Amino acid sequence: MADSLPKPGGGLLDGYEPGRGFDEAFESDGSARSVYRRIVERFGELDADEARRLERLVADEFRRQGITFTVYSEEEGTERIWPIDLFPRLISALEWDELERGLTQRVAALNCFLADLYSGEGAAIADGIVPRWLVVSSGGFERNAMGIAVPHGAHCNIAGIDVVRDDAGRYRVLEDNLRNPSGISYVIENRAAMAKACSWLFYDHAVQPVEQYGRMLRSALESMAPGGQESPHVVVLTPGIFNAAYFEHAFLARSMGVELVEGRDLVVDDGAVYARTIEGLIAVDVIYRRIDDAFLDPVAFRPDSTLGVPGLLGALRAGTVSVCNALGNGVADDKAVYPYVPDLIRYYLGDEPIIDNVFTYVMWDPDQRAEALGRLDELVVKPVGESGGYGVLIGPHASDEELEAARRAIDADPRNWIVQEVVQLSSLPSFTQERLEPRHVDLRPFVLTGERTEVFPGGLTRVAMRRGSLIVNSSQGGGSKDTWVLTPEYS
């Protein structure tokens, strides 16, 4: 049951009109949804000056700690302070339970698919669930990964699954990120900053904590040690301080209490990986790498890579080290494979998907292509090889020339494109420096898999900063929100 919308005089929510699509905080009649009732009341008591002051407090905290990200599209790559909106996203325990089950199910199926593929068995291909040509033509398919043993069949140790809510408020998966999903450090730092600047907001709620991520991750990574040895030596492999996500790499190493190494700190000898320390070389068992496949080993992949470790592939083949996430995961998060994931869930697990995909047209099917090209101005066009929102064309916002160019590109190379129905992402009140207005959001929960699978409570809520915009990527000017998963008694 929804309560009536509080109308405090001069409050930030005065005149708030729920956005298009599903408004997470308000019913269509303007009353607050029950889970948001107390947060709405609190924000109704704030004025713009106070909200700006709080925002500055949070920004100062981030600046002091150097919590930044790099925007490469700008000249020379600019360091920006991580943007966070004060109004949090709340997820009730009941809602979370469904999400948790759905995400666990999806990642389990994706792991089955990768284990099936790279073990050489290829049952899903043989049974016609996914076309062979599609798999082997994927940029993320890695022949060198064939036959490499992966403990527990856990190829996706850290998965970031992007979900959105449609007009009816149903969660849908928009994208799987199974290679190097980033953003978890911002989830934890968002919470720390909010708890410092707006502790009063938390008083009326019991929110699941987030600081346990380091322990969870370390335990998942340790369980990946070859031979199941106890107390394995785990390291995080970073490209270095100039990488956009370096802050996160250091954050993860620190919260796990392990070393953050660069390629030059590691060496392979006689089929094993060692870290160069002042005492000599020390064997390494598990590498949580934040470097793409192509740069991991200049001997096996790109010879111009200075970031990787020569001979690492040989060590992987020898089974002396585990690399997490596993090699070749890109094939499973290829946007061209995405439309087949619900069938993979049915095939491997025998269950119906708990969270659906967004309806997707595959361009290599002539009938689907014809249908999609006929109404491209109502759909979203995505190149399968890009991430971070780059190259996405939103039909309803595109010019005739842009649509025509997209049609030509699709006709020229259908394998390279998918077309989806527009999902009018849900929205949440967000601070515009004057008042709260609806802005669209998505959610990237993180799923950890080692010996078992765990979903980290909450995730990264990204928010589009411009009214009506559906682009939430931080690289394209999006912001973030603290995400609260409520404990059952408070939901």
Added chain:
Amino acid sequence: MILARHADALFWVGRYLERTEATVRCLDYAANSIIHLRSDEARVEIEQLVKTLGLESVAAPLGSVAGRRQLFAFLLSDTANPGSVLSAVSAVRERLRSTRERIPIELWEEANGLYLRFREFGDTELPPDRLHETLLMVRRACLAISGVLNEGMRRDEGYEFIVLGRMIERSVFTVGLLTASYSDPRGTVDATRILRLTSSLQAYHRRYGHAPDPEGVVRYLLAGTDLPRSLQSCLLRAEGSLAGISALDRSRRRAGLLRARLELGEIEEAMAQEPLPVLSELHWDLAELASEIAAGVVPPLGFPTASSRYLRPGGTQPLAGGRPVRLDP
């Protein structure tokens, strides 16, 4: 266990931190003393300060650092001067950033905060009326960093490398200051100036209770056991740090021998005869010690060879016969 790259970075964090403090002390001294000097006297004083900091070779190609404003800019915010406060603060920040996962969060925050406050000035020259305020800000930040290091950092190899870097840099500064003082073109060794530039004036007064004389000051700075900046104290602390790092055993012996010579009065005796050659030899010994530490820390390049050391139970052994045995880090 510490990565060789981290050990190297933290050693230099220690050195640059100490360099920051020393440069700020020099600037503070210059700001107070130069106002009482004629311009030709001020010029000599400035040259002496640049020499004390070992920056003659950097200052010369940059043209004149003759005026006080140029001196302040050169020592404070000139990014072309690797010894300026801004360069040193940037170097500390960069190295802490690359070792961020193993240092206390507060250490990074303080160093990053100091750097950001400095950058607020942008590329414009610091207005003279903000000099004291800026020096105070840097001094306080350095104290806060020292506080976090002493009270908040685990006593692991990373900590010892920072201490080691500080002690080496401090020793080098003290010897550099004494060398510059004994070769001062003004012909006298200004004992009070030496004590001020090492923040030791108050300690000296408490210890000796009389006006400082050059011999007494040199003795105190070299071998004063109650003075944390004396060469002997620095070497003792360096030895302590080296004791926990088995790969640097040789450096520990070198530091120990040097300290013993100070403790036994050998160096003091020789100083009474011919100070400059003795100081030059001390400088050489410290440089040797620093490069020996650097060589012991730098990781072997390329693939390991038969002489590479692998960690095995019971110590390091050359790689010969059988596979190395793993040892939990």
